[in-house]
Amino acid sequence: MKRALTGKESPSKKIKVCDEEEEDEEETSIAAEFSHPLPWGKIEAEGLDLDYAQLFSKDEADRLFKQLEEEVEYFTGEKAQVKVFGKLYSVPRKQATYGEPGLMYSFSGVHLLARPWTPTLEHIRNTVTSATGRSFNFVLVNRYKDGHDHMGEHRDDEKELDPGCPIASVSLGAARDFVFRHRDARGAKQRRHIEPVKLELAHGSLLLMNQPTNTYWYHSLPARKRILTPRINLTFRLIICQGRKEPKPSQ
């Protein structure tokens, strides 16, 4: 069953979309492989549109997590640094990018070239595609070694992303809180009162961020000091074909 949820219904309260009727059969993985009959939950607010589902059973998610721990190679050195307010920082997590050959993803002054798909990443991508009917040519892997690792508030508004395709976020490992905040309800000049939308991303879950969510809502993965185990997050994206760079008019 689905639940329509908005932030204002339960101010400052974490939304639990995780199905309370825990899955019991191994049907979960079989269903995921063949079609859509996943029990999707819908989360909506002004300008926000999310779909949430349990994509993998615990056993399968455990197996995938272990495989990724062996397969994924994370960036180090300057590829693991970003520039914010003019200063260079090491990102408080580990990152990797995989996808079709030649694809590049850039943000905050870093340019990350996609490595070729690993067997496990390709398998997960196929499962996500079966469940959503969407194609993806790229995945950003974020590994949070414990609750100290986190990601600050941002939007995935990169120009190279296909605006018509949702971003599909697969979570494996430790469950972590995830927070959305409307752009007009941030900072000192809060133009409007819009409650943040908070949810917990469970082991083996899939979250779809549909349009126009990334236009109006920032999201973050806040630090949670009491969490001592790692989480791997995969955000599958559709990157627009690399057109030739526009000729610069001047300079």
Next chain:
DNA sequence: CTCAAGGCACGGTG
């Protein structure tokens, strides 16, 4: 002109 995938200081809270 706007705004930022970072850290830090600070005050409320359980």
Next chain:
DNA sequence: TCACCGTGCCTTGA
């Protein structure tokens, strides 16, 4: 209690 959490701010280049 005091560790943790949420918020505002930083201040420079894109």
